[in-house]
Amino acid sequence: MFRWLFSKLTPKSRPRLASEAFKKGDLETHKKLHSPDEIGKEPWHKTEQGKYIGQAVYGASDGIVTTFAAISGIAGANLSPKIAIIVGLANLFADGISMAIGDYLSEKSEKDYIKSEKERELWEIEHLPEAEKLEVREIYKRKGLTGEKLEHLVEAITSNKEIWVDTMLHEELGIFEDDTNPLKSAIITFLSFVIAGFMPLIAYIFASQSQLLAQNQFLASCLITAATLFFVGALRQVVTGVKWYKGGFEMLFVGGLSAVVAYLIGWLLEKIVKIPAL
Incomplete structure (x- = not known):
């Protein structure tokens, strides 16, 4: 189930497929993915669908832990x-x-910082080309390149x-540089935070619909939250690559500890201050 969901959330890019092949020890698939044809097809950027997975997962994680800690x-x-x-x-x-x-x-x-630094570097290249070329040479010299190879590389870059x-x-x-849209990122963070963070409140908000639920609101909230924590933790595989069950139990432990x-x-x-039962 989780593998199916992950495949829907993130497209199978060449690097992702190569990573899976490496973990399985599948040399033939790895070779195929590194063929000229496959490398040529690589878009070399994140897809619109996969750009904001990190914000969604971490927003949901923070939302559910924050709300459940308050309820606890x-x-x-x-x-x-x-x-x-x-x-x-x-x-x-x-x-x-x-x-x-x-x-x-x-x-x-x-993004503003990157833009300003890019403008500065462009200005330096236009006004101080020899100094900037010397910097490129020094960068790759420190990486171990020397002689003609170094000069050819510097010439190609500059x-x-x-x-x-x-x-x-x-x-x-x-x-x-990253082409992530700050506004979209903020909206996705907010929505994932609110949707996941609402889960611990379900038992309280709908308690009037069931006598059993009304009598066990906190217990029901604990069970719903535990299931959501595990699910959100499992989704971290999309971002971190950790096995889904490990991510699920890690998130369940962290959220449970906070609660x-x-x-x-x-x-x-309540014992020290003698807070009245309201």
Whole structure:
């Protein structure tokens, strides 16, 4: 099931297929994927579908852990389920907006920085070409190239301004451009945060529909959250490549630990401060 879902979420790019072949020890498939025809077909960029998987997975992870920790603290303090709904929803949307804004500003700031550095490198190439050429030579000299090979490479790179600028960005500054849209990234982060973060609240919001649910709201929330945590953790395979069940149990452990700490703090404060049961 998870493998099918992952294949739908992320297209099977050549590097991804090569990675799978490497893990399986499939030399024939690996050779085929490195044939001239296959290499020539490679688009060399992320697809629109796969660009924002990271934001979606990590946004969902933060959303569910944040909301469930808040609910656990309220349950530990023996406060009214209504408070869990109010605090949970307020916390969910406030943190979701904050996280989305932070993601947008971070992405935009990075793009602005890259743009300014690219403009500076282009200006230097146009006004100080010999100095910039010397920098390229020094970069590859430190990598071990010498003699004619070094000179041919320097000449090839500096014969094209776009390649020259990109080389300076990559090799001198360690900068790599990304065509991710900051606004789309922020929206996806917000939606994934809110959708996943809403899961722990389901048992509380729909408690009036079932007497059993009403009598076991926190327990039901724990079960729903555990299942969602495992699912979101398993989806991390898309980003990290870790095995889905390992990612699922890791996320379940981290989320569960956060909830236990929040519950214990709520319980302890209720004992110390004598918070009335509202």
